Amino acid sequence: GAVVSQHPSWVICKSGTSVKIECRSLDFQATTMFWYRQFPKQSLMLMATSNEGSKATYEQGVEKDKFLINHASLTLSTLTVTSAHPEDSSFYICSARDILGQYNEQFFGPGTRLTVL
Amino acid sequence: GENVEQHPSTLSVQEGDSAVIKCTYSDSASNYFPWYKQELGKRPQLIIDIRSNVGEKKDQRIAVTLNKTAKHFSLHITETQPEDSAVYFCAARGRQLTFGSGTQLTVLP
Numbered sequence: 001g002a003v004v005s006q007h008p009s010w011v012i013c014k015s016g017t018s019v020k021i022e023c024r025s026l027d028f029q030a031t032t033m034f035w036y037r038q039f040p041k042q043s044l045m046l047m048a049t050s051n052e053g054s055k056a057t058y059e060q061g062v063e064k065d066k067f068l069i070n071h072a073s074l075t076l077s078t079l080t081v082t083s084a085h086p087e088d089s090s091f092y093i094c095s096a097r098d099i100l101g102q103y104n105e106q107f108f109g110p111g112t113r114l115t116v117l
Numbered sequence: 118g119e120n121v122e123q124h125p126s127t128l129s130v131q132e133g134d135s136a137v138i139k140c141t142y143s144d145s146a147s148n149y150f151p152w153y154k155q156e157l158g159k160r161p162q163l164i165i166d167i168r169s170n171v172g173e174k175k176d177q178r179i180a181v182t183l184n185k186t187a188k189h190f191s192l193h194i195t196e197t198q199p200e201d202s203a204v205y206f207c208a209a210r211g212r213q214l215t216f217g218s219g220t221q222l223t224v225l226p
Contacts, residue, residue, distance in 0.1 A: 034214070043206060043216045044161065093160060095214075106151075106214060108160040 002028045004096050006109035013084055014117055021079045021112045023094030030096035033077040034106070035069065038091040050077040084116040119144040121209050123217030130197050131225050138220045140207035141189040147211040150183060150190045154203045155219075161206060165192070197224045 003026040013019050023033055031052045036044040048069050049057045056069035066088075068080040077096075081088055093111040120143040130136050142150075148169040153161035167174045167181045167190065174181050178197075183190040190209075194201055202224045207217040 041204075041219075041221075043218045046213060046215070049213060091158070105163075106210075108162075110160045111158070113158070 002026075002096075002098050002105075002107045004094065004107045004109040006094055006112050008112060009110060010113040010115075012115045012117065015085050016083055018080055018082045019084055019114060021081075021092055021094075021114075023077045023079070023096065023109050025075045025096040025098075025107070028096075028098045029074040030077075030098065031074060032097045033071060034095045034097075035067075035077075035079050036093045036095070038093060038111075040091075044093060047079075081114065084114070086116045089114055089116045119147060119209055119211050119213070119215040121207060121215045121217045123207050123220060125220060126218065127221045127223070129223045129225060132197060132199060134197055136192075136194045136197050136201070136222055136224075138192045138205055138207065138222070139189060140191070140209075140217050141187075142209040142215075143188065144209065144211040145185075145188065147209040149210040150181070151208050151210075151214075152179075152181060152192050153206045153208065153216075155206060156203050164205075194222075197222075199224050199226050 005024045007022045033050040035047045038044050047062045050069045050071040052071045058064045071077040094109045095106050097106045123140045151166035154164045155161045165179050167183050178195045180193040204219045206219050208214050
């Protein structure tokens with residue numbers, strides 16, 4: 001299957017700082033990428049849909065000014081958590097849809113564990 | 118939007134027995150139903166999927182059934198092994214992929 005990478009795999013930061021997470025599709029083009037958040041022992045909650053070359057679509061309840069998404073190319077989307085607070089600590093997972101794939105499948109990155117002190 | 122409900126939330130079976138996890142969805146336009154296995158701290162891994170034009174699909178010990186009329190789909194794992202222990206998520210895709218709440222499967226040796 002296709003490969004999606006995420007960087008960093010984990011990050012610890014102080015409250016009030018900003019953190020950028022990168023999501024890359026390594027061997028396919030992805031016009032659409034998705035950002036999920038997962039709390040311990042809970043399901044994946046879609047935060048936003050990232051579309052290459054246009055503004056991201058945020059789910060209800062997700063602050064667009066706090067979670068900045070940029071999808072500047074067909075292989076890279078970034079999520080920036082601005083002015084992070086301890087309640088932002090979570091596991092963030094991206095996924096990318098293979099637009100040229102036979103079944104338009106969605107592949108997940110390995111996730112980024114964010115801890116805000 | 119889409120709403121996916123998954124049951125049970127926890128399931129313990131003896132090694133060699135079968136396990137069944139059930140999901141329902143609300144959006145009749147959903148046409149793709151994947152199942153994911155997620156180990157602690159890892160990414161979800163696609164284990165099997167089914168599309169709306171198919172009623173059943175099988176891959177070795179894993180099978181999925183879909184009832185479009187009733188809007189429910191199920192995962193069946195036969196001859197369970199300890200390595201099958203993980204959290205399993207169903208999902209339904211209409212406009213976007215919506216996940217169920219997950220099932221913690223424990224296979225007891």
